[in-house]
Amino acid sequence: MRSTIYSKALFALAALLVFIWLIPVIWVALTSIKPTAIINSSVPVFFDFPPTLDHYIEVFDRFRFGRAMLNSFITVGVSTVIVMIVALPAAYAVARMNLMHGDTWALVILSLRFMPGMVIVLPYFKMATFFNVIDTQIVLIVVYVAFGLPFAVWILRGFLLDLPKEIEEAARLDGLSWLQIIFRLIMPMAAPGIAVTAIFTFVFSWNEFLFALFLTFDKGSTMPVALQKTIDLYNVLWGSLSAGAVLQLLPMILVVFLLQKHIARGLALGAVK
Amino acid sequence: MAGPSGWFFHNLSLVARQRAVAYLLLAPAVIILLLLAIYPLFYAGVLSFRVDPLYNPNVARFIGWRNFSDLFEDERFWASIRLTLVWAFVVVGAQMILGFFLAVLLDSTVRGIGLLRSLIIIPVFVSPIAMGLNWRFIFEPVSGLANWILSDGLGLEKYSWLSHVDTALTTLMIVDCWQWIPFVALILLAGMQSISPEIIEAARLDRIRGIRFYTKIVLPLIRPVIMVVILIRLVDEIRMFDLNFIMTGGGPGSSTLLASTYDYTIFKHGHLGLMAAYGFLILILINAVVAVFLNTLYRSEKAARRENLN
Amino acid sequence: MKYSDKDIHAYDNAVRSIEHEKKGEFTRRKMLKASAATLGATLAAQFVPSTVYGDVSGTIVHFAASGKRLSNTLTAVKPLFDKVFPNVKLEVVSKPVTEALTQINTYMGSKSSAFDVVTQDHAQFAALQAMGALTDLGPFLKGHEAWLADYEEDVPEMYRDMWNIPKGPAPPGFIAGLAPDGNAMMTFYRKDVFDKAGLKPPKTWTEVLEVAKEIHDPAREQYAYCAAMARNFWAGYQYYGALVSWGGHTFVDEPGGDFTPAHSTEEGYQALHHLVELQKYAHPVTANAGEDEVNRVFGNGTAMFSPLSWGTAVLNDASYTDHYRDWNMAVSPKGSLPNSDHRALTGGFGFFLPTWGGNKETAFAWSKFMNSGDREDIGGSPLIADAIVGAGGQLSRLSTLKRWSDRKPFFNGLMESFPVCVNSSPIVPEAYAIMGAVGEEVADAVNGEKSVEAALKACDKRVHRLMEDGGYYS
DSSP states (O other): OHHHHHHHHHHHHHHHHHHHHTHHHHHHHHHTTSOHHHHTOSSOOSSOSOOOOHHHHHHHHTSOHHHHHHHHHHHHHHHHHHHHHHHHHHHHHHHHSOOTTHHHHHHHHHHTTOSOHHHHHHHHHHHHHHTTOTTSHHHHHHHHHHHHHHHHHHHHHHHHHHSOTHHHHHHHHTTOOHHHIIIIIIHHHTHHHHHHHHHHHHHHHHTOOHHHHHHOOTTTOOHHHHHHTTBOSSOBOHHHHHHHHHHHHHHHHHHHHHHHHHHTGGGGGGGGO | OOSHHHHHHHHHHHHHHHHHHHHHHHHHHHHHHHHHHHHHHHHHHHHTTEEOBTTOGGGOEEOTTHHHHHHHHOHHHHHHHHHHHHHHHHHHHHHHHHHHHHHHHHOOOSTTHHHHHHHHTHHHHSOHHHHHHHHHHHTOTTTOHHHHIIIIITOOOOOOGGGSTTTHHHHHHHHHHHHHHHHHHHHHHHHHHTSOHHHHHHHHHTTOOHHHIIIIIIHHHTHHHHHHHHHHHHHHHHTOOHHHHHHTTTOSTTTTOOHHHHHHHHHHTTBHHHHHHHHHHHHHHHHHHHHHHIIIIIHHHHHHHHHHHO | OOOOHHHHHHHHHHHHSOSOOOTTOOOHHHHHHSOHHHHHHHHHHTOOOSOOOTTOOEEEEEEEEESTTTHHHHHHHHHHHHHHSTTEEEEEEEEEHHHHHHHHHHHHHTTOOSOSEEEEEGGGHHHHHHHTOBOOOHHHHTTOHHHHHHHHHHSOHHHHGGGBOOSTTSOTTOBOOBOSOOEEOEEEEEHHHHHHTTOOOOSBHHHHHHHHHHHOBGGGTBEEEOOOOOTTHHHHHHHHHHHHHHTOOSBTTOSSSOOOBOOSSHHHHHHHHHHHHHGGGBOGGGGGOOHHHHHHHHHTTSEEEEEEEOOOGGGGOTTTOTTTTTEEEEOOOBOSSTTOOOOEEEEOEEEEOBTTOSOHHHHHHHHHHHTOOSOGGGTOOHHHHHHHHHTTOOOOOHHHHHHHTTTOHHHHHHHHHGGGEEESSOSSTTHHHHHHHHHHHHHHHHTTSSOHHHHHHHHHHHHHHHHHHTTOOO
């Protein structure tokens, strides 16, 4: 009895915390429907304004956000899928198979993400020009796979290390092949970790700006680049910026919603034992 | 094959076979990365020994170690390295501790907790460009939301946030933690949710609850996940760029000039060689930090794992 | 197209209220609010070109940064151009303005043939020349003498000159760029606040400090002064704007001379010293502000003036600020040393044809069209300037500036400043790097992290190294 009230109280606390935490984001959403003159007022205005859809219209009209959204979805979606397909076996090999210097391999993979972006971007620009793939979706997919892989391998490795060792022994005794072990046994058990990794791989590429900037123009540009165009030299278009930010955020929330229930599945898997 | 020697050979080839399969599984990742990393590293390496202005390609030439010696003599360079290290450790420490508490808070089975989890992760996702600029707007010292809350809401004095050399760095730290604590929390939470139900049941039977349950039971069990997160966050915070550049660009003055931002301004001014040199130094720095981190903490993880196996 | 007083009055009312205008009538408000493309299309509907060049065909790609003065104006004028050259396909591509400068340099440095026309900041033209990216427009202008004469009469020589390459091996009269756009640093001030305090816009830097002291009232959240002191080219411009008004130069005995940096001089000291002194009366954001932030605090009424600001016309825009009627502009102040004078730091965006681009004749035809004035007899039209201003741009021709000055007081400021204008950056490829380096030191000084003398010494040292690398001292 006591624990239920206790946990409900904790929930209320958590809910309050989440609300306060999100106030800056709510502020952005509000800004996206405020008329410009009110955005620029000297006192913050919360609800006392006539809402307008002008900024959303401008974002789609002048900043071609529709096309940018499509590009974002395709480049980030495809690259995330590829990353997960390649990273899971690699992480498994490193974490649970007796690889010599397995951890060294993991570190080598991870270290390729250490380089500051702008140092890599110039050679990538030259390579992309050479292969004539500037302003295409392919080039960004390749780049995002390269950037998502190290992180995905490293995080999955952590989760896989977590799992009890005995699983493989039992499975090998039952005569399962390695691929079967990975995809039928490990994947469900590591579902929380996999979901988390997928979410974050998606997110890091979703907001990626530098490479999208260098490697695309209008046709192939993703949302972050389109969003940056609301920053004029002498004047930031706050309304359009916020509208674009909201549009960029909504698919993410959807993705998280869909995947987050996998994060809670762990408790149900006691049946495996 | 019968007899002890036959069984030994059978096992040996099993291990070797396992290793072969492991390499095979690893191969795609490594190949992709090597292909996409070799040329940039080589290119940047060569570039760091040249002066190669973006605005005047005619004067590009080899100058040996001059870029590096320039950096080492530059007071701002050392200040930025110091600042970056302080930044990384303070911020990662704060995120790990507070992230853990947030994970505990969200580790619940009350209905609706899933919604909360999905919502709290939003700060991680929001476009750094849009959010960074809006934070600048919020922290505007005269008309911003933050000061409005302070003065009109709580009756306190208005704070200078990003507009003064003494307060800008702290403000940046707050925003960075705001963005990444949920990330840490979510990963730790996933780790917590992977704990074998038997252990949880055992703890319940032993009447270990509340904060002791989390610190004494959960924390050691999710140790690998914690190490992973610390490493990732440490590396990312040393490379911190987006929020820093958008919100302050290194200013006011040089009070928030972190390494990557400094490197980027060097790039924007067209000094490609110097930028590459600095980039390599940052790379070395990260590798050093990672090496130290792994050496001290990782050894104990290996010991703990060995303990688990026995 | 003249607008009567009645129109202007109706415009004001329409802007202040949120009711919709009468259907079908293309009022000022609609014009200034419409997206560039629809604006252009509507103007094109009224456009009847005197000559149509149907036999010219091809594709031309124009790269410009995204923004009101940049790609937006192109998109607005394009439908007009399409009517004159119906078989030419004009593509406007853009990247965010914060990155565009570097992008253009990257592309031109790689000898890219991706663009046929590029809009670039004037300060980059020396760098473009160093890359060999500029095409001499002289040959293309042959046969268009009447047009050229009109252009040279309407755009002040000192301003126009910034796009003619004066140094180096290029032949005299090398016109590298045509500029439909212009800007100048000037004094921005709130006329209502000044009138109330009985003040006139300051003419000298001493007066600037006096005026600032007078109207500074932090208790009422009325800060006297705000300027862009972000630690990059913004702060660099502040310093150079002040420097030239005191009679100083970037290099000793500029132009010509041996490129010795000249920041640690009396002029340099006075310039930076006054800027540092002004911080006492500064709005807090000044410490790290870009011009966008300065405009915002001007717009929301918490800062009252700036002796040196690029500003643009946004402060005269009713949808941007409630004080759109109160912001006035005047020529920037001067120093009090012997060589001091009113000198307006000037810059702008011009078109050039990359060496490696294609369709040069057609690309030139488009550049010429956009730079044409009101005169229809030489291929121009008043609708061109209307489209540019409607899309948020500013003009370089005195005649069109005058025509629009009743609705945009900012244009009055431009008309006053262009005749006394000074190039805002030294005419060397290293210009942008110099601006950035100096800006960093100035920002440090303004924020109290360095003394004025130390900052100026650091400027000299860094500029010296830049020029040394460029081979200027061998």
